[in-house]
Amino acid sequence: MGSDGSGLFSLVWGLGATSAGLVLVTNFRGAAEWLVYMQDRRARISSRMRLGVTGTRCLGGVFAVVGLPVLITGVIDAAEHGLDGKTLPRLPLPFAAFMCLIAVLGLWSLWRPAGPLRPMWTNGFGLRRTALAIQTAAVPAFVFFLWSGNSVAMHATWLTGMAATLTALASGPSRRAPAAP
Numbered sequence: 001m002g003s004d005g006s007g008l009f010s011l012v013w014g015l016g017a018t019s020a021g022l023v024l025v026t027n028f029r030g031a032a033e034w035l036v037y038m039q040d041r042r043a044r045i046s047s048r049m050r051l052g053v054t055g056t057r058c059l060g061g062v063f064a065v066v067g068l069p070v071l072i073t074g075v076i077d078a079a080e081h082g083l084d085g086k087t088l089p090r091l092p093l094p095f096a097a098f099m100c101l102i103a104v105l106g107l108w109s110l111w112r113p114a115g116p117l118r119p120m121w122t123n124g125f126g127l128r129r130t131a132l133a134i135q136t137a138a139v140p141a142f143v144f145f146l147w148s149g150n151s152v153a154m155h156a157t158w159l160t161g162m163a164a165t166l167t168a169l170a171s172g173p174s175r176r177a178p179a180a181p
Contacts, residue, residue, distance in 0.1 A: 007077025012155045014071025016162040017063045023166060024060025031169055032056040038116050089149060096147040103139050111136070120168060127167065134164035 023031050032053050039050065051059060091099075110117045121132055138161030145154035 007074050007081055008152065008155050009074070010070050011074030011078055012159045012162075014067045014069075014074050015159065017067025018071050019067075019166055020162070021060045021062070021064030021067055023169065025057050025064055027053070027057060029170060032060065034169075091147045091149075096143070099143050099146070100140070103143050107136060107139055124168075131164040131167035135161055135168060138164060 022028075024035070025032075027033065035056055036051070036053050109115055112118065117132055117136075121129060124132065138157050142154060142157045142161065145157055
């Protein structure tokens with residue numbers, strides 16, 4: 001590591017991987033069951049891709065175990081060199097436009113009537129709705145900061161979006177998969 005901004009990436013990636021992995025491995029508020037349920041609702045490319053609750057929890061465990069040393073490395077590097085992220089090269093406009101298109105399609109998929117965020121918004125209240133709004137705003141902000149080359153703002157947006165996602169999952173009633181008929 002060094003003062004090239006990789007410590008900032010390690011800090012953000014390690015925090016996200018560790019926290020998301022812990023949420024999945026402990027099945028906090030039915031998060032692993034909810035992800036499997038959402039996977040079953042979508043059209044699968046192959047039936048071999050289905051992990052199930054146990055596989056999802058094991059994958060979460062891998063992220064929690066791998067994320068912790070990366071997080072520790074990022075904290076050590078941030079303590080030694082600060083959070084001075086280097087300026088990234090500005091992306092070409094066609095590539096940025098393609099990223100915007102992917103972001104819009106992803107948000108549409110999440111917010112459409114059958115998407116996972118619509119019922120969370122409908123059944124939510126203050127904290128959950130605020131977290132969902134921040135999570136949604138973080139996507140285009142991340143693309144903008146990546147395009148503009150602002151590494152620190154890009155990583156801060158990434159971290160904010162992850163925190164908002166975990167807050168939305170943790171607030172309100174559990175989203176366990178409904179019982180099979």
